[in-house]
Amino acid sequence: MSVLEIKNLHVNVETDQGTREILRGVDLVINEGEIHAIMGPNGSGKSTLAYTIAGHPKYTVVDGEILLDGENVLEMSVDERARAGLFLAMQYPVEIPGVTVTNFLRTAKTAIDGEAPAIRTWLKDVRGAMSNLKMDQAFAERNVNEGFSGGEKKRNEILQLELLKPKFAVLDETDSGLDVDALKIVSEGVNRAHQTTGLGILLITHYTRILRYIKPDFVHVFVAGRIAEQGGPELADRLEEEGYDRYQVAESAVVEAAAE
């Protein structure tokens, strides 16, 4: 039974104006197979949390812990975290010129498994996963994310999720910029990964529409660098109706002041 634990996480970022505190004590436990949705206003620190879990060098952890099955994730390099079973589907996936999707996927799979996948089954897996996500096979020979539309980039993230089979995935606004059909296709991909591998999911979103396809076990309201409230799926509906106002009155003043 895998578990990802985030304890009292405080994270700073260096800006031109000096050090800025963004995460201010995040506590979260995700068990294998659980789906946690995180919703919160722009700038509240959701992506920062996602990047910090993945180990982006821009973010400095000043306090707290991240543990994966008891192992200290903060001591691992970015690639070690991925090999340990963490996956981040990025809000803005990066273009890698000169590196084809095929080559990239094979290299990543080899790194994660510690050995090259058997060619025949691998090609079949890639083709199958692409067709499930309604990605044209031509994408396989294109350079990673280069010239992909926003929606195509998101599909490419989920393609990797399905092929690399992590233990825990953070999906940072994977639903943003998707039309209804694409949203459905991408959600099905996430659900497939969830069902076949017992993936634990941290789903960052602004909209409840994706929660119609991906059913969260828990919903967390993220405001000003920490979790302000948690509940079940019904909390998402309430947020959709009421917005974040009731959490922000006190918090926003603090954040704005810090941002000045």
Add this chain to the structure above:
Amino acid sequence: MTAPQQSTAMPTAEQHGIRAHSDGAGAVVPVQTRSERFCSADVADFAPVNGREHEWKLSPVATFADLTGGELDGSRTPVESVEAEGVSVSWIGRDDVRIGTAGLPEDRGSANAWSSFGEAMLIAVTGEEQKTASVTRTALGSAPRAAHTVIEAAPNSRGLVVLRGTGDARLVENVEILVGEGANLTVVSLQEWSDDSVHLASHFARVGRDAKLKHIVVSLGGKVVRLNPSTHLAEQGGDVEALGLYFSDAGQHLEQQVYVHHDAPHTRSRVTYKGALQGEGARTVWIGDVLIGNAAVGTDSYEQNRNLVLTDGTRADSVPNLEIETGDIEGAGHASATGRFDDEQLFYLMARGIREEEARRLVVRGFLTEIVQQIGSPELEEHLIAALEAELQGS
């Protein structure tokens, strides 16, 4: 447009996360229309090199004063050639009518070589079958040498000629490339010299009617390699694809001054040079001059240079110059960009489990193999990919 228009282009920001950068921008402004630059085959017509001349100002002239000013051994260079049916290698005298028909020296090093060579090596390509031949020069020693080569592709012939250099060399040379009417010639100049070597070369190509030249410069080894290819699109329908690939390590100076002269109607040129710099004192220079002359109506031209900076302590100069003397062209453009290795790319790859070393290699390989893939010789492509791999391992 009658007045020559010059643009010492500011590098433009390009896609791929490569940021524009201004090293050397505007550093080299042609003193006059490029075609009016002084040229002579006689070294005595050039003043001694002081390093301030526009053609030398980005080069480490003190490291090769012997080549630009001293006495040179002009005897035959030892070569190993792999011939093919339809490609022959022989030696011709200084008085051969072909010599001097593609161009003349524009700098003192080139003129010194021209004044000093005894015989020229002739590589003659005939026949319409595609074939590959290579000429390798190995271990030319540390005494300064001069050489002259003529590569002649007969009308309607096809072929690929590889000039390769390995081992030690202090060499200054001229290479004339004559592409006959309707011929399709690829010339690959591959510099894999030893770490102490110095190689100065001027290539002069003349492309005939409806002929096509693919000219590829690959510079990997040598302390100083300065290879300046110029192409004269002298007749209607001529086409040049000028490609370059260089990987500069610590203390290495790799330079190329590329010149394309559109001098006839409906000519086309594509210049694409890509380089990587890695290590303290790694230095590269790319100057790309394109002149679209009065007669060159319907010209289609594009030149670009991209540099990928892998470490601190490097310097890449990248200067495109475009002169247009006729308004009646199809298109002309240029781009130049020098960028750091992109940390976001690295993060993305590592976030998928790929180790840092391998992630870097993946990106650099991707960046450079675009050129390798256009060579058209599977063996050579394989060789180059392995050579680039070795360069990357050296980090």
